[in-house]
Amino acid sequence: MSTTPRDETTLDVVLVDLASPTEERNAASAELDTLDARGMVDVILGEDATVAAAVQARAAQIAALVEECVRAISAGGTVHYLGAGTSGRLAVLDAVELAPTFDADESMVAAHLAGGPGAFLTAVEGAEDSPEQGAAVVAEHCRAGDVVIGLAASGRTPFVGGALEAAREAGLPTALISANPQAPLAALADHAILLDVGPEVVTGSTRMKAGTAQKLTLNALSTATMVRLGTTFGNLMIDVRPTNAKLVARTVRMLVQASGAAPQQAAEVLQAAGGSVRTALVALLAGAEVDAAAQALERFPRDARRLGDPAGIRSAVEALRTGE
Structure with missing residues (x-):
């Protein structure tokens, strides 16, 4: 009896509940691969055009989180962003851009990416699946008076969940920014900003609409926070660092x-x-x-x-x- 040799590389298949709008198929892009370039671009941008309204619908929740962040920073605390993959990279991008624009440093807003700084350019396998790593970040970097904001497009990332749970246990204010209106981690957030952007053009590719929604949310959140802290005169960046x-x-x-x-x-x-x-x-x-x-x-x-x-x-x- 002949047998087919098994490849030495095996894959452990684990079933994970991915119930989220971002994992559903988008009817508008169901035949995406049959279109020419212009048709594809029209579909993608047509879907992107709906994102701003989804974020605007959560303006009240974003404003409440702004006030939480202003209170923390005014009292000497730090706002911490935590996320994995695209969500984490967007968090890092927002935090580092606050320095040249508003003369803000990591004592005011800090970002923590699952897998460490190196994961910004190269994916670190399994980093997002560890709630222990998320909890460890909070234990090492957060203190009384800080705010912990988790970013997770799916609303269920274990790294973010571990961080939010640890922050809750430490008595810190928490928030979640997610593209899943039914995000499981919302129960761990004092401020749940759940963005209903619907299915992605490419199913599950949360670097697209979900990522855009998170970026818009962070733009509004951090900019309003910094302006409330007195870093502008009108809309002029009077605390900009003139480094060039x-x-x-x-x-x-x-x-x-x-x-x-x-x-x-x-x-x-x-x-x-x-x-x-x-x-x-x-x-x-x-x-x-x-x-x-x-x-x-x-x-x-x-x-x-x-x-x-x-x-x-x-x-x-x-x-x-x-x-x-």
Whole structure:
């Protein structure tokens, strides 16, 4: 009796419940491979066009989480993002971009990717399946006063679940950002932001609509948090780090846009202020000397509780103009 030799490589098949809209087949793309390039692009972008509305529908929940993050950071705490795969990479991307834009560092917002930093470029097999690793991240990096936000498109990633459970046990506020309206991990979240984006164009490929929805959510969450913390004047990035020629030019342009001053005057005041956009802006708006502007800002530092002027710029200008 002849037998067929078995390959030495075997695959352990484990049945996992993948019930989630992202795992369902999308009727609009059922014949995707039969289309020409233009047809494929039209289907993909047509589905993408629905994502913003799905995120907008959760605006109230996102705003509530913004206030939670503002409270934590204002008190010296840290907001922690945790995720695996695409969700984790989007978390890392959002966190690192806050530094040049808002002068925020890891003491304010930190991201933790399943499998460690190396997993950003190369998948680490099995990392997302370990709740113990998620719990270990919380134990090592989180402390009282911090906020733990898990990102999981499926709403069931074990790494994220372990982190949220550990955070709950430690008494930390928790949140979940998921593309599954019935996310199992929602029970572990004080703030559940469940985005109903529907089936993916390519079934189960959550780098697509689910990823876009998570990115939009993080954009709104982190930007609103930073603005509430007083890092902008209107919509101008007054805490931007001028680390290259483009950003130096941008700071001068911002001063011109905010004050109406001539570019040369703005540049001179910025130089006199030692590169401090805040000080230069107050001096230009109030028509005051740089030293007086700096002293006024010391009286009105950034304060999220000062609604309408968290940056303190308007208050400092008013104090200089009225002599108070």
